[in-house]
Structures are given as C-alpha cells and as structure tokens.
Amino acid sequence: MKLTPISTPLSVRFGLTISTLIVLLNFIPVPEFWITLANYVGLYSLVALGLVLLTGVTGMTSFGQAAFVGLGAYASAYLSTTWGISPWLGLLAGIVITVITAYALGWITLGLSGHFLPLCTIAWGISLFYLFGNMDYLGKFDGITAIPPINFLGIDLASGRDNFVLIWFFVVWCTVALHHLLNSRTGRVFKALKGGVLMAESCGVETMKYKLLAFVLAAVLASMSGWLYAHLQRAVNPTAFNLTAGIGYLIMAVIGGVGYLGGAVVGAVLITLLNNWLQNILPTLLGQSGNYEVIVSGVLLIVLLQKSPQGVWYWVEHVINPLLPQWIVNSRSLSSTTSRLLKGEREEFARLSQRSITKQDRVVLKVVGAHKSFGGLKAVNGLSFEVHASRIVGLIGPNGAGKSTLFNLISGVLPVSSGRIEFLGQEVQKLPARLRSKLGMGRTFQHVRLIGQMTVLDNVLIGAHLRARSSWLGAIFRTNQKEESALREIGYSCLRDVGLEEVAHQNANTLSLGQQRLLEIARALASDPILLLLDEPAAGLRHFEKEELQVTLKRLSEDQGISILIVEHDMDFVMGLVDELVVMDFGNQIASGDPAKVRENPLVIEAYLGGIE
Numbered sequence: 001m002k003l004t005p006i007s008t009p010l011s012v013r014f015g016l017t018i019s020t021l022i023v024l025l026n027f028i029p030v031p032e033f034w035i036t037l038a039n040y041v042g043l044y045s046l047v048a049l050g051l052v053l054l055t056g057v058t059g060m061t062s063f064g065q066a067a068f069v070g071l072g073a074y075a076s077a078y079l080s081t082t083w084g085i086s087p088w089l090g091l092l093a094g095i096v097i098t099v100i101t102a103y104a105l106g107w108i109t110l111g112l113s114g115h116f117l118p119l120c121t122i123a124w125g126i127s128l129f130y131l132f133g134n135m136d137y138l139g140k141f142d143g144i145t146a147i148p149p150i151n152f153l154g155i156d157l158a159s160g161r162d163n164f165v166l167i168w169f170f171v172v173w174c175t176v177a178l179h180h181l182l183n184s185r186t187g188r189v190f191k192a193l194k195g196g197v198l199m200a201e202s203c204g205v206e207t208m209k210y211k212l213l214a215f216v217l218a219a220v221l222a223s224m225s226g227w228l229y230a231h232l233q234r235a236v237n238p239t240a241f242n243l244t245a246g247i248g249y250l251i252m253a254v255i256g257g258v259g260y261l262g263g264a265v266v267g268a269v270l271i272t273l274l275n276n277w278l279q280n281i282l283p284t285l286l287g288q289s290g291n292y293e294v295i296v297s298g299v300l301l302i303v304l305l306q307k308s309p310q311g312v313w314y315w316v317e318h319v320i321n322p323l324l325p326q327w328i329v330n331s332r333s334l335s336s337t338t339s340r341l342l343k344g345e346r347e348e349f350a351r352l353s354q355r356s357i358t359k360q361d362r363v364v365l366k367v368v369g370a371h372k373s374f375g376g377l378k379a380v381n382g383l384s385f386e387v388h389a390s391r392i393v394g395l396i397g398p399n400g401a402g403k404s405t406l407f408n409l410i411s412g413v414l415p416v417s418s419g420r421i422e423f424l425g426q427e428v429q430k431l432p433a434r435l436r437s438k439l440g441m442g443r444t445f446q447h448v449r450l451i452g453q454m455t456v457l458d459n460v461l462i463g464a465h466l467r468a469r470s471s472w473l474g475a476i477f478r479t480n481q482k483e484e485s486a487l488r489e490i491g492y493s494c495l496r497d498v499g500l501e502e503v504a505h506q507n508a509n510t511l512s513l514g515q516q517r518l519l520e521i522a523r524a525l526a527s528d529p530i531l532l533l534l535d536e537p538a539a540g541l542r543h544f545e546k547e548e549l550q551v552t553l554k555r556l557s558e559d560q561g562i563s564i565l566i567v568e569h570d571m572d573f574v575m576g577l578v579d580e581l582v583v584m585d586f587g588n589q590i591a592s593g594d595p596a597k598v599r600e601n602p603l604v605i606e607a608y609l610g611g612i613e
C-alpha cells in the first residue's frame with residue numbers, strides 16, 4: 001500500500017467540485033443582488049484567507065491588510081486608466097508593488113514582539129490610506145473612475161455574474177493552494193512560529209525569513225482582492241482601504257475561525273449577511289436611520305467571541321466531522337508500518353536519510369573555560385570538558401548550579417561572556433543557535449516546546465527541516481510530494497526510535513508528559529544530530545518511563561553513534577546511564593570524569609549528595 005499523502009488529493013477534488021458548482025450557480029436565475037453579495041463575500045474571503053495564514057497560523061496580528069487591498073486596486077486602476085494597460089498586467093504590477101512594500105514593511109516591523117507589531121500595522125494602514133488620498137495622480141480622495149473591466153479571452157467581464165466566476169475562481173484556487181502550503185515543510189514552519197522562535201531556530205529554521213514569507217503572501221492575497229474589487233466596481237477611492245476596513249477584515253477572520261481556512265469564507269459570509277440584514281432591519285425597528293448596524297454587530301461580535309473564541313468554523317468541524325464517512329476523516333491517519341515507497345520516493349528517502357557519521361573517539365564537543373555572568377551573578381564560572389563520539393556525558397548539580405545556563409551557551413541560546421565552545425573542531429561560540437543546529441547539534445527543552453495542535457509526526461518533521469529542500473512554491477504546485485513521502489518515512493523512523501510510532505497521527509497535546517519528552521527527543525533526532533543535548537529529559541517521568549528512556553538513550557549512542565550531553569537532576573537515573581560525569585555547583589565545576597569515582601568525591605558528596613545519600 002502506498003503511503004497516503006498528508007495533504008490528500010481530496011482537497012483538490014473538493015476545490016474542483018466547488019468551482020464547478022460555482023460556475024453552474026452562475027447560470028441559475030438567482031436574484032442579481034445575491035450575486036453582488038456573493039462577489040463581496042469572495043473579495044473579503046481572499047483577504048481573510050491571508051489573515052488565517054498570518055494571524056491564525058503564524059500568530060502575527062495585522063490591522064492593516066486593507067492597505068494592501070488598496071495597493072492592488074490602485075496599481076491596476078491607475079495603469080489601466082492612465083496608460084491603457086491591460087488589467088492582467090495591472091494585476092502583475094499590483095502584486096510586484098505589494099511584494100516590495102510588504103517586504104520592506106515586514107523587514108522593519110516583524111522583529112517586534114508583543115503588541116508592537118499590531119500597533120505598527122495600524123500605523124502603516126493609516127499611512128497608506130493618506131498616501132492614496134493625497135496623491136494627485138491617484139485622484140486624491142475622489143479616487144479613480146472609469147476603470148475598464150477585466151478582459152478574459154476576448155470577453156469583457158462587465159457584469160456582476162461575469163466577475164462572480166472570476167472572483168470565486170481566485171478564492172477556491174487560493175484556498176486549495178494554501179491548504180497544500182500548510183501541509184508542507186513550509187507550512188510546518190509557519191505553524192511552529194506560533195510557539196515562539198526559540199524552538200524553530202533550534203531546529204535550524206531561519207524564522208525571520210518565514211515570518212516575512214507569511215506576511216508577504218497574506219499581503220499578496222489582499223492585493224489580488226483589491227485588483228478584483230477595482231475592476232468589479234470600476235472605481236476606487238481611499239475610503240474602501242482605510243483602517244476601519246482593515247479592522248473589519250480581521251473581525252471576519254476571527255469570527256469565522258482564524259485558525260482554519262474554511263473560517264475565512266464563513267467569516268466573510270456571516271459579516272456580509274449580517275451587515276446587510278442589520279442595515280435593512282434596524283432603521284425599521286428604530287424608526288430612524290443611521291449606522292446602527294456597526295454598534296449591533298460590535299455587540300454580536302463580543303457575544304460570539306465569548307461563546308466561541310475559536311470562531312464559527314470550529315463548530316462547523318465538530319458538527320460535520322461525525323457526519324462524514326469514516327474514510328474521509330481517517331484518510332490522514334493510516335499508519336505507515338506497511339508502507340512501501342514508490343521508486344522516486346525511495347531515491348528521495350535514500351538522499352534524505354543519509355546520516356552524518358563521526359569517527360569513534362573523535363572529540364565532538366569541547367568546552368574551554370566557559371564563563372557566563374548575569375550582572376554580578378556568575379552562573380557559569382570557567383567550565384571545561386569534552387564529549388567524545390558516541391559517548392554519553394552527564395551534567396549534574398543541585399538546583400541553580402548553572403546547568404541550564406551552560407546548556408544554553410552550548411546550544412547557542414545565550415552568548416558566552418568568555419571562553420570557547422568547539423564543535424567538531426570548529427569554534428561555534430559566535431554562531432546563532434540555528435547554525436549550530438545545522439552543524440549537527442540537536443536539543444530538547446527543559447520545558448517542552450511542542451506545537452500541541454499539530455500531529456506528533458508533524459512536530460517531528462519540524463526537526464527534519466534542514467534535511468529537506470522543497471520551497472513554498474513546490475508545496476503550492478505539489479512538486480514536493482516525493483520529498484514529503486520520504487520525510488514522513490524519516491519521521492516515522494525517529495518516532496520508532498523513541499517508541500512513539502503508534503501515536504504518530506495524534507495531536508501532540510494528547511500525549512502524556514513522558515511521551516511529550518520523548519517526542520522532543522524524536523524531533524531532535526530528525527535533524528540527524530551528531531550531538532544530542534538533553535535538558536532534564538527525565539523530569540516528571542514515572543519510574544518505568546525513566547527506565548525506558550535509559551534504554552532508548554543507550555541504544556541511540558551505541559547503535560547510531562550519537563553523542564549525548566544530558567543535564568540531569570536525578571542521580572540514580574544518570575548513574576546507570578552515562579560514561580562520564582561533570583558536576584557543577586554554584587557555577588563552578590567541582591568534579592568530572594568516571595561516574596563511580598566522581599560519586600566518591602567528597603566535594604560532590606557535600607555539595608550534591610550529602611543529604612540524599
């Protein structure tokens with residue numbers, strides 16, 4: 001049996017079916033007004049899709065998407081009215097301008113954390129609005145009129161119905177493309193960004209690059225919506241692209257369910273229908289006209305978010321999923337144990353699964369006089385030791401001894417105050433964590449950092465990021481399929497190494513703490529590490545789980561030749577496992593060497609074992 005691709009062709013078939021339905025709908029004599037509403041829903045959906053990617057998946061909030069809609073709209077409006085250039089070239093120009101603008105804005109703002117990023121999006125949302133409104137050749141606040149319709153194969157798409165087909169073609173195609181993107185190497189990184197950059201960087205991911213990519217893609221979706229809007233309306237002015245519109249798009253995405261692609265469309269439908277309905281009904285109810293729908297929809301928004309913070313799509317999935325035939329629901333959870341890769345996939349697998357081999361007895365890690373001070377506190381005070389190939393070294397010491405700090409110096413999370421860290425003979429103390437991972441350091445975190453909403457397998461595959469190459473374009477156009485199949489095989493084999501293969505398709509948040517720690521190890525293994533850095537992997541494990549972990553770690557070092565540096569607290573756990581010990585106390589190295597001898601060392605007994613022994 002061939003492996004079922006994670007992103008099934010089901011989504012493509014689904015997309016084609018919907019597209020066909022939409023085109024057919026066009027010939028059904030529904031009132032023209034419905035078509036108008038559906039067109040707007042489509043335009044809004046495109047922008048909201050971008051927000052699902054940006055806000056829902058990668059966790060970056062933007063209030064400024066309307067400005068990108070404006071860029072797409074104005075670019076084509078200006079070129080087609082002033083220079084008589086085809087709207088299709090206008091689309092291209094709009095996308096190019098949007099990419100450049102979004103790239104520049106993103107480059108400046110995406111490094112900001114917390115509430116600074118949303119504030120910046122408001123700022124440039126307002127700036128672009130005034131830019132449109134103050135430029136003479138863009139018609140100032142009156143905008144541009146007499147925009148020609150889009151011409152497709154000689155046909156002018158002049159009516160609402162003509163535009164309907166085009167708009168919904170864009171919506172469906174973009175939804176399917178995004179679906180494929182999210183289930184790819186790139187998509188896994190996008191999802192990992194939500195868990196903070198530390199974990200992703202330690203898996204070798206250049207997080208800034210991927211943040212920028214998500215930002216630019218979301219902007220391009222907005223820009224395409226603007227292009228369609230300009231040629232549907234045949235007129236543009238800045239009002240449609242102001243901050244209120246930007247907030248409106250975010251509300252749609254949030255109401256629909258910002259974590260789901262389907263949520264974008266549902267949110268756009270709900271808000272459009274609701275506004276329309278309220279505009280009709282409220283003046284009658286209240287006996288006077290005014291923008292009351294804004295107030296009422298605001299209140300409804302608050303109520304809805306109180307009741308369902310995940311958005312409406314969350315409920316749609318929960319209602320629909322049980323009704324679907326089991327094979328659809330389960331199509332993603334077929335186990336791979338019986339899988340046989342196809343020919344091309346096998347070659348891909350062979351390429352990807354090549355291991356880094358280190359010679360026996362080679363010094364893998366060398367720490368020379370490492371110091372780290374936090375203000376006046378010397379957390380690490382002149383540590384020196386070596387880790388040889390396929391050996392297990394334990395780093396122990398009482399709480400607060402400086403173990404985690406040293407660990408972070410080695411893995412590149414913290415810079416050393418002084419001293420050297422050599423990895424495979426190369427000085428690495430100045431390299432960022434990402435590049436150390438690339439050289440062959442894999443690590444786990446004392447407080448597990450997994451993406452709970454992702455499957456166990458996908459979490460592992462974040463670790464395999466640097467092994468693969470396919471890009472976001474490959475994901476969208478599905479040229480990544482061989483590599484994905486091969487990657488999944490690698491993921492399964494790493495899960496097998498730690499005994500988690502059975503739960504590969506469960507979400508990571510369904511695992512026990514012990515399993516989550518194992519999953520962190522599997523993720524580190526997926527990067528094909530030469531040195532595995534484990535920070536208190538046994539903390540919180542039950543006795544038998546600790547024993548299993550010991551067996552697993554021994555096997556990794558003996559069978560696979562992986563060197564392991566393990567930070568631990570539990571003396572018994574370490575004693576039965578390591579080849580060498582380094583003992584720390586108050587930042588100082590008080591003993592190192594053979595575990596049995598270290599255990600006899602009076603300094604160690606006093607500092608660490610005294611009470612216990």
Ligand code: ADP
Nearest residue numbers: 374377379397398399400401402403404405406
């Ligand atoms: P261990 O992992 O051995 O329990 P840590 O390395 O976490 O110890 O901490 C060693 C010492 O450094 C502790 O006194 C801790 O309070 C201090 N410390 C750790 N990280 C920081 C930091 N980022 N800023 C200031 N002090 C820190």
Ligand code: MG
Nearest residue numbers: 403404405446
């Ligand atoms: Mg610690």
